[in-house]
Amino acid sequence: MKITSVRTRHANRSIWGHLAEREKTLPLVTPLDIYPQFEETRGSWFWDSGMAVVEIETEDGLVGAGWCEDGCSAIPLIIETHMSRLLIGQDAGEIEGLWDRLFRATLPYGRKGVALQALSAIDLALWDLAGKAANKPVYQLLGGPVQPDIPVYASALHPVGADKVTAEAKAYVAEGYKAMKMRFPYGPGHGIDGMRANEEHIANVRDAVGDDIEIMADAYMGWDFLYAKKMVKRLEPYRLAWIEEAFLPDDLNSYAKLRQETDIPVSGGEHEYTRFGFEQIIEKEAMDIIQPDLRRCGGLSEGRRICSLALAAGITVIPHAYGPTHIHFALAETVIPMIEYFPLPCWDALPDAEVEPIFHDELQPKNGRVGAPDKPGLGVTVNEKIFND
Template sequence: MRITDVRAMPVSDPVPEEMRHRTDLGTKVKTDATLVFVESDDGTTGVGASLGNPPTIASIVEHELAPHLIDADPLYTERLWEKMYDGSRWKPSLERGYSQPREDRRGITLEAISGVDIALWDLKGKLLDQPIYKLLGPVRDDVQGYASGGWAPGDEAEAEMRGYAEKGFDAVKMRVVGEDEFTIENAVTRVKAARRGIGDDVDLMVDAHGSLDVSTAIRLAERIEPYDITWFEEPVSPDDHAGLAEVRRATPIPIATGEREFTRFDFLSLMEERAMDVVQPDVARAGGFTEIRRIAAMASARGLRVAPHAWGSGVLFAASIHLAMALPNCHILEVSQAYMPLLTDLFEEEYDVRDGRVYAPEAPGLGFTLRDDYAERFEYIEGPEYVF
């Protein structure tokens, strides 16, 4: 079996004005992704997806990564990951037993590698007629989901978060910065309203998207402690691992982070700083299935739980489902509540999410089929995803 083609396609999904939400990131006007396709010589095609700027990702996939993959055996996923990560030095790296990475080994290059890796695992599952999570080694067939939203301003957060609980979710997440301007008082008002809306028996998580400085994050954590917060996500910049550890030491609220980290090496830094309680790698950014297995194993050795970041395209969410079914220390999975057809309507099949739980697909590979009109439905649109 040999790989005969590797290609990429930028896609977009505009958000109608009446469906847009605003956070510290700005107002979301569209969702972008890059679909990645890896084809074998029998005509079977695996599908992956990357985060990052789609035209740039497509160029990296087709001009930088594809030459390392053409004519290779697609079942050698570990070897192919090393070829992409190490570049021209992949052979001495494997022969000597230590990494010799390419210079552009983080950021958008890793996002491109992640998309290819997802496609390779989808292809492997199809060739072996097994869903990916069973190839990874299954530990469960379903997992707790949490409803991820929470943009409503002020006391309106009560109704929004109650609505998620009424869908059957027994865990929900809200943004620290919503439609209103951020102040500690505004954030506390919204958290208090959310807790009022969901009652005492539903877990409540808050997410700052790395938008706060250390002292503000600590002061906010102290103010929201009475509302039984399950975790405080990305309270400070992902560049400040030491600052994140400082926040963690200052509050009993568990700290979650990782959605903007790349490879096991970045997560090792977080672990050495003792900066988190919940590890949140993104399969379309941190290195695909191949690398996230390593990250999860490192986390397990330190008694840390894994909750994959699963916000983006349908391919990303489908891949995250398989991770959740195969990682022993994964206890929960993000389920977006935003308007996002690129996630919800990309496939012919529907996800099996019932009463707040996410169930594993049983078809080979990712277990989902791109809708026939995906290229037309999700034609790429130039411009940023968020605007201020």
């Protein structure tokens, strides 16, 4: 399976779907909230939505596709000017060796960030190709499935007003979700009033869903340790399943200290990269749950290694964000109890103009679960129309 071409295209779409566009104006705490000029909306500082799609073709005409986020349009440049040189002419089936050579070759400018996102997309394309060559879904190549379908949790519940949030939470229960995640509105820039508003948001959702639904909340890197120490005391009565990304990704001391302060599980890792990054989280006992994203952390190959570390350390893995790759990942790993899904809140609607789906044949959850794909490879086709948006 000699690689004959590597094509990388940029689309002005978010890999996270429509949620990323909506979050530019929805209320939620962010790491820039401490700066008044950026506190109002995430859109005041966030990059333009973009994703890269990598297609790797072999001499026998098979094409594997992978993808990653590409906010600054850097991915095609990195792949075309450097990485493709280490791929063309090589055997596409040698995924481990190709991954390792690309990682080593990009070390001076890689290790984390956009180079790893590019490597992630390449790795996913190679797995898609391997599945197509074997005529099997990727999770079967990985030794799965470990369960017939995967629970998903509803991830939305922005603090848009108590009545809307109540209706939204109840709608998710009615749709069959057993777990849901909300966003904290405030961080250290908003004092006691903000703390009270954070607590009221959590209390409102707990009240709306009762005791038999898991609820959790995301601080999107917007807190500091002292703030979190006070906040968890307020939140303990509401039995949160986890508090997510309370701190900056590199501030592992604060994550580790927070675990000592509270019984609420501490999660993070959606902005972490490779086994080396996650090994540091585990070494510092900084998190109960890690949330790698295969479109960032190094693809399926590295995701499997991160799962092995987590298994040995007694840590749960719940991947960040939805997508075909995470369905295969969860079907193949025993350490992943559920995955994230971004539903459309009942009070919201998609834009008037028809929104083209990113993928054809992408599975959607029903009754809070998503089934196993049966098509070869990753099981989806990228919609050509997204490149013309």
